[in-house]
Each structure stands twice: as C-alpha cells, then as structure tokens.
Amino acid sequence: MTAKYAKADAKDFAREKLRGIYAANLTPFHDDLSVDEAGLRANLRHWIDDLKIAGLFINGKQAEFFSMSIAERKQQFDLVMDEVGDRCGTVMSCSDENLDTVLELGHHAQNIGADWIIVHAPPLYFHHDVDAVLKEYYRHIAEQLDIGICIWHQPDYGYVVEPETCAKIAELPNIVGIKYSVDRERYARLTEMAGDKLIVSTSSEDLWLENIVELGWQVYLCSTPPYLMQTATDQRMNDYTRLAMAGEVEQARAIRDSLAPVRDALKGTRPGDKPQAQQKYWQELLGQAGGPVRRPLLSLSEAEKAAVRSAFEACGLQVASAQAAQ
Numbered sequence: 345m346t347a348k349y350a351k352a353d354a355k356d357f358a359r360e361k362l363r364g365i366y367a368a369n370l371t372p373f374h375d376d377l378s379v380d381e382a383g384l385r386a387n388l389r390h391w392i393d394d395l396k397i398a399g400l401f402i403n404g405k406q407a408e409f410f411s412m413s414i415a416e417r418k419q420q421f422d423l424v425m426d427e428v429g430d431r432c433g434t435v436m437s438c439s440d441e442n443l444d445t446v447l448e449l450g451h452h453a454q455n456i457g458a459d460w461i462i463v464h465a466p467p468l469y470f471h472h473d474v475d476a477v478l479k480e481y482y483r484h485i486a487e488q489l490d491i492g493i494c495i496w497h498q499p500d501y502g503y504v505v506e507p508e509t510c511a512k513i514a515e516l517p518n519i520v521g522i523k524y525s526v527d528r529e530r531y532a533r534l535t536e537m538a539g540d541k542l543i544v545s546t547s548s549e550d551l552w553l554e555n556i557v558e559l560g561w562q563v564y565l566c567s568t569p570p571y572l573m574q575t576a577t578d579q580r581m582n583d584y585t586r587l588a589m590a591g592e593v594e595q596a597r598a599i600r601d602s603l604a605p606v607r608d609a610l611k612g613t614r615p616g617d618k619p620q621a622q623q624k625y626w627q628e629l630l631g632q633a634g635g636p637v638r639r640p641l642l643s644l645s646e647a648e649k650a651a652v653r654s655a656f657e658a659c660g661l662q663v664a665s666a667q668a669a670q
Contacts, residue, residue, distance in 0.1 A: 345455060345456065345457045347454075347490060347491075348457070348459065349492075350490075351490040351517055351518050352517055354490075354491075354492035354517060354518040354520050355492075355517070355518075355520050355540070355541065357459075357492065357520075358460065358492050358520035358521055358543055359520075359540065359543065361433060361459065362399070362433060362459075362460065362520065362521055362543055362562070362563050362565075363398065363562040363563050364397075364398030364399065364433075364562075364563060364564070364585070365397055365398050365399075365563075365564045365566070365570045365581065365582065365585055366397070366398060366399040366400060366401050366433065366435065366563060366564055366565045366566035366570075367391060367397050367399075367400055367401065367566055367567070367568065367569075367570040367571050368400075368401040368404045368406045368407065368547075368566045368567050368568055369384070369387070369388075369400060369401070369402055369403070369404075369406070369407050370406050370407055370408075370568065370620060370623055370624055370627065370634065371384065371403075371407040371408050371412070371420070372384055372387065372624070372627075372632075372633035372634055372635045373635040373636055373637070373638060374635060375635070375636060377636065377638050379416060379419070379420065380633055380635055381423060382633075383632075383633025383635065384420070384423060384424075384633065385423065385427050386632075386633055387571075387627075387632050387633050388400070388424065388427045388428055389427070390571070390576075390632060391570070391571050392428055392431050392432050394575075394576040395570065395571055395574050395575075395576070395579065395582070396579070396582060397432060397570050397571065398432060398433060398563075399432045399433030399434065399435065399459075399563075399566075400424065400428065400432055400433070400434055400435065401435045401437065401462065401523075401565065401566045402420060402421065402424050402434065402435065402436050402437060403417055403420055403421070403436065403437045404437040404439070404462075404496075406567065406568060406619075406620060406623070407420075407437075408620060408637065408638055408641065409437060409439065409440075411638035411639065411640075411641070412638075414445060414448065414449070417449060418449065418452050421436050421449075421452060421453055421456060421458065422456060424436075425456050425457060425458065433459050433460075434458045434459045434460070435458070435459065435460045435461065435462050435494060435565070435566075436449070436453035436458045436460070436461045436462070437461070437462050437463075437464075437496075438450045438453060438461045438462070438463050439462070439463050439464035439496060441466065441467055443466075443481075443484075443485075446463055446485060447485065447488055447489070449461070450463070450485065450488070450489045450491065450493075451489065453491060454489060454490060454491040458491065459492070460491060460492040460493065460494055460520065460521070461489070461491055461492075461493055461494070462493070462494040462495075462496045462521075462523065463482070463485060463493060463494070463495065463496060464496040464497070465478060465481075465495065465496065465497045465501070465505055466478075466481060466501070467501045468501065468503060471503065474503050474505070474509075475505075475506075475509045475512075478505060478509060478513065479509065479512060479513055482495065482513045482516065482519060483513075483516060486516040486517070486518050486519055489518070490518065491518065492518050492519075492520040492521075493518055493519050493520065494519075494520060494521040494522055494523060494543075494565070495510060495513060495519065495521070495522040495523070495524075496522070496523045497510075497522065497523070497524055497525065497526070498525030498526070499525075499526065504526060504530075506530070507530055507531075507533045507534035507537055507538075508537070510522055510524065510534050510538070510542065511534060511537045511538050511541070511542070514538050514541040514542035515541065519541075519542065520542070520543060521542060521543035521544070521545065521563070521565065522534070522542055522543070522544055522545070523545055523546065523547065523565050523566070524544055524545070524546050525546050525547055526546075528551065531544055531546055531559075532558075532559055535559045535560070535561070543562060543563060543565075544559075544561065545561060545563050545564060545565035545566070546565075547565075547566060547567040549564070549567065549569040549573070549581070549607070550607070552564050552581075552585070552600075553584060553585075553588050553593075553596055553597060553600045556585070556588040556589055557588055557593055557596075562589075564585070568623050569581060569607075569610075571627075571630075571632070572610055572623060572626050572627065572630070573603060573606050573607065573610065573661065575630065575661060575662060575663050575664065576664050577662045577663070577664045578661055578662035578663070580599050580600070580602060580603050581603070583596075583599050584596040584597070584599040584600040584603075587599065605658075605659045605660050606659045606660060606661045608659075609655035609656060609658070609659035610623075610626060610655075610659075612655065613648075613651050613652040613655045613656075615644070615648060617642055618637075618641070618642050618643070618644055618648070620637050620641055621636075621637045621641060621642060621643050621644045622644060622648070622652060624636075624637065625644055625649055625652055626652060626656060629652070629653060629656045630663060631663070
C-alpha cells in the first residue's frame with residue numbers, strides 16, 4: 345500500500361490529523377475466549393458512525409493484547425482497517441517485551457495503511473538509569489520504520505521517563521506523539537518543552553478540558569470514556585470538547601461537570617483487580633459487545649455486576665432503547 349506521508353513529513357501529518365477524541369478499544373471475546381469479530385465490527389461502526397469518535401487506539405492494555413498471539417494482533421489490525429478504512433484515524437499498539445515482535449507488528453501496521461503506531465516504553469529490569477536505553481530503543485524502532493510513532497509511558501514498570509528524555513526522543517523525524525500517563529506537572533513541562541516536535545496527551549478524561557484550555561492540547565489519546573460515557577443520544581464528551589476547542593470555556597465546563605454522576609458511577613464500581621471486566625460489562629449495558637476477559641484477568645462476580653448495573657441505571661446517561669437492545 346502507498347504510504348500516506350513520507351517519513352520526513354510524519355510530524356506535519358500528525359500535527360494536522362492527530363486531533364480530537366481517540367478511543368482505546370476493548371476486545372470482545374466469545375464465551376470460548378475466541379475473538380468476537382462480528383461484535384468488534386459492530387462496536388467500531390457504533391463508535392465511528394454514531395459517536396463520531398475521531399480515531400481509534402487499537403490493541404492496547406485495555407484490549408488485552410498481552411493475552412493475544414501475534415497472529416491475533418495482526419488480524420485485529422486487519423479487521424479494524426477493513427471496517428473503518430479512512431473514516432477515522434488509526435493508532436495501532438505494537439507494544440511488546442520482545443523488540444522483534446514490536447517491529448513485526450509495526451511493519452504490518454505500516455503495510456496495511458494505518459496512520460500511526462504506538463509503542464510502550466519497555467520493561468527494564470535492574471536498571472536505575474534508563475535514559476540512554478530508552479533513547480536507543482526508540483531510535484532503533486524509528487530507524488526501522490517509516491510510519492509515525494507515538495511513545496507510550498506510564499510508570500507501571502517501576503521507572504519514570506522524564507520530560508527531558510521524551511523531548512530528546514522527539515527529535516527523531518517520525519516520533520510524533522506521546523501518551524504520557526504521569527503527573528500533570530511532568531506532562532505540562534513536556535508540552536512546553538516539546539513544542540511542535542511532539543503531540544502530548546494522556547488518558548485522563550477528568551482533566552481533558554483543562555488540558556485543552558491551559559495546555560493547548562489537540563488530542564485525547566486515549567481510553568474508554570469516549571464510548572462508555574457517551575451514547576447515540578448523549579454525547580456530552582464530544583460537546584464539551586468542541587466547545588473548549590472553540591474557546592467557549594464556561595459552557596464546556598458546565599457540560600463536563602454534568603457528567604460527574606456518570607464518571608463517578610463508571611469509576612466507583614470498578615474493582616481494582618478487574619478493570620477490563622468491569623468496563624466490558626458496562627459496554628454490554630450500553631448494548632455494545634463486551635464478553636469475558638482472558639486469563640490472567642479476573643471476571644466480575646454476580647454481586648459486582650449488580651453493583652455496576654445499579655450505578656449505571658442511576659447515573660443519568662441517556663441510552664436510546666435501540667442502542668441498549670443491540
């Protein structure tokens with residue numbers, strides 16, 4: 345497939361196109377734990393056609409990539425590209441502990457016409473000084489691929505990639521963005537340091553409005569709220585995003601704040617050891633395909649499901665009967 349942009353133009357392409365609300369998928373499975381391809385396609389159509397989501401982050405941690413084979417991960421990339429085409433942006437997660445797998449998935453995403461890939465910072469056991477390792481890691485990946493690459497970091501491997509290191513990595517021509525799940529002081533500092541070299545974002549819906557207004561952010565990259573906190577008839581996240589980007593801050597804030605009961609219900613019923621299972625069940629309550637989780641993840645108990653269902657029904661999210669019945 346012909347590339348959408350030259351490697352040297354990757355930053356300009358991302359600055360123009362990587363904007364708006366991007367959602368990270370959950371992978372629906374059948375009861376036998378095979379991928380529910382029809383369910384995933386239906387979810388994709390709902391997210392793009394009904395919810396007007398600008399782009400998709402495919403096969404991240406929420407999607408249980410760690411439980412999937414390389415073939416399954418490629419197949420999911422293929423399915424997404426077949427279903428959505430150019431109707432939205434596509435960021436394919438190629439994260440893996442094995443660098444050869446990262447590159448294999450990266451080449452596949454590049455070859456099928458995805459817009460970008462994202463690669464999580466690797467686990468670095470026994471390391472205390474990670475900067476040199478990470479610079480070389482991303483330099484090598486960027487050298488091997490022509491597609492635009494986003495960094496992905498959250499300190500779940502026991503270290504923090506500091507803004508100065510991220511800004512240095514961003515000097516590479518096809519490093520275009522970062523999902524930077526750290527404290528706000530760090531990501532605000534990186535936003536100021538990186539300028540046009542790196543599009544900075546994080547997964548916090550709570551602070552998305554403030555990050556638009558105060559930091560000038562252009563993309564929510566990304567998590568599940570765009571399709572768990574919105575429906576075909578209730579798109580307050582879209583609404584407050586549009587208003588905030590247009591400078592209508594007070595209106596945007598009022599709408600954002602009105603989502604507090606939904607936000608609290610979604611977060612407040614999520615067991616700490618069962619995040620994917622809880623979100624998939626919430627999807628099912630919305631009429632989307634959810635299904636079970638794969639090991640090593642744990643499933644909700646019936647009591648936990650009842651608590652989620654009760655909070656969902658009371659949170660004030662408007663759900664059309666046709667959507668709930670899907």
